[in-house]
Amino acid sequence: MSAPFKKLALIGIGLIGSSIALAARRHGLVDAIAIATRKSETLDEARALNLGDVYSLDATEAVRGADLVILCVPVGAYGSVMETIAPVLEPGTILSDVGSVKAFVHKILAPMVPKGVSLIPGHPLAGTEHSGPAAGFAELFMRRWCVLTPDADTSQADVEKLSAFWRGMGSQVETMDPAHHDRVLAITSHIPHLVAYNIVGTVADLEADTQSEVIKFSASGFRDFTRIAASDPVMWRDVFLTNREAVLEMLGRFSEDLSVLQRAVRSGDGAALEAMFTRTRAIRRSVIDAGQETAAPDFGRPHQSDIDTAPDSVVRDHGGGDDA
Numbered sequence: 384m385s386a387p388f389k390k391l392a393l394i395g396i397g398l399i400g401s402s403i404a405l406a407a408r409r410h411g412l413v414d415a416i417a418i419a420t421r422k423s424e425t426l427d428e429a430r431a432l433n434l435g436d437v438y439s440l441d442a443t444e445a446v447r448g449a450d451l452v453i454l455c456v457p458v459g460a461y462g463s464v465m466e467t468i469a470p471v472l473e474p475g476t477i478l479s480d481v482g483s484v485k486a487f488v489h490k491i492l493a494p495m496v497p498k499g500v501s502l503i504p505g506h507p508l509a510g511t512e513h514s515g516p517a518a519g520f521a522e523l524f525m526r527r528w529c530v531l532t533p534d535a536d537t538s539q540a541d542v543e544k545l546s547a548f549w550r551g552m553g554s555q556v557e558t559m560d561p562a563h564h565d566r567v568l569a570i571t572s573h574i575p576h577l578v579a580y581n582i583v584g585t586v587a588d589l590e591a592d593t594q595s596e597v598i599k600f601s602a603s604g605f606r607d608f609t610r611i612a613a614s615d616p617v618m619w620r621d622v623f624l625t626n627r628e629a630v631l632e633m634l635g636r637f638s639e640d641l642s643v644l645q646r647a648v649r650s651g652d653g654a655a656l657e658a659m660f661t662r663t664r665a666i667r668r669s670v671i672d673a674g675q676e677t678a679a680p681d682f683g684r685p686h687q688s689d690i691d692t693a694p695d696s697v698v699r700d701h702g703g704g705d706d707a
């Protein structure tokens with residue numbers, strides 16, 4: 384039986400592109416995978432990992448004859464990539480992406496989409512702080528959401544075909560308005576990253592002796608921020624350059640709430656602090672109930688040496704996930 388798509392072209396083959404390649408292949412969702420990227424070292428790495436069937440430094444070669452094209456590059460590169468590939472996109476092709484922002488993606492891609500090509504931007508809400516072709520793994524999208532942001536006049540059949548592709552890789556799919564996506568992601572993903580970059584940046588600016596103590600004793604909240612703040616600098620630069628309005632709106636609310644907490648700390652208002660921390664604990668509970676996290680204790684998770692010697696069940700509960 385033939386796969387739902389004949390030829391998948393992946394433009395960019397880092398964490399997300401390579402995970403799509405592995406998952407699409409594993410689940411028989413495409414007949415062939417063409418990979419294009421900018422640097423020959425990255426392409427060589429993808430080839431060595433056997434991620435695709437054909438490899439090219441020329442995106443037009445990968446896109447020619449593809450019925451599904453997915454941009455997997457930082458959003459700041461979309462304009463130049465699209466200028467290159469637009470002339471060879473064929474009618475009937477679905478053009479999608481995985482970028483972390485969506486209104487900007489519509490704005491930059493839509494005017495260049497040839498007639499007969501369906502533009503259906505997407506965003507898998509799944510990732511890690513690692514990047515590059517070797518960082519990918521086929522299970523990345525399992526039980527994670529993928530948000531699609533088609534325009535109202537996009538072919539429903541094409542939206543369903545792309546949804547089935549993501550479901551085939553284990554995702555749950557929801558469609559959303561791009562501006563709404565950007566507001567939701569500003570608070571659930573973009574600002575948490577900004578806060579992490581900021582707190583780790585504050586430590587980076589501390590005087591040397593205090594800094595080395597913070598690092599030495601970092602088995603606490605700080606450690607978790609360092610994971611997020613290790614995320615790809617170019618990708619995150621582009622997120623903040625292209626989702627400016629929504630980020631600034633949510634950052635305004637965040638700063639107001641921080642000032643309220645600051646005042647409670649300064650005035651010793653224990654009741655206010657306790658009330659706030661009780662509300663946030665309930666949000667954590669709802670994230671777990673929504674299946675986006677487990678209740679397994681995270682602080683004190685084992686190191687690699689513990690994982691190597693631990694029984695399987697312990698590794699499953701504590702060590703799985705992002706670094707797989």
Ligand SMILES: NC(=O)C1=CN([C@@H]2O[C@H](COP(=O)(O)OP(=O)(O)OC[C@H]3O[C@@H](n4cnc5c(N)ncnc54)[C@H](O)[C@@H]3O)[C@@H](O)[C@H]2O)C=CC1
Binds near residue numbers: 464482
């Ligand atoms: N890292 C994450 O956790 C997630 C990332 N995303 C989105 O996925 C996209 C890709 O991110 P990752 O795979 O994490 O990045 P990555 O850094 O692992 O891979 C990016 C790839 O794009 C290539 N590239 C960069 N500029 C290019 C250009 N001008 N032309 C051609 N290729 C170019 C790089 O060589 C690399 O192959 C981004 O738009 C990001 O917003 C979405 C969900 C999660």
Ligand SMILES: O=C(O)C(=O)Cc1ccc(O)cc1
Binds near residue numbers: 507509510511572611
């Ligand atoms: O590693 C993490 O904590 C993430 O938050 C991964 C992530 C990064 C960017 C996205 O657009 C979606 C998911």
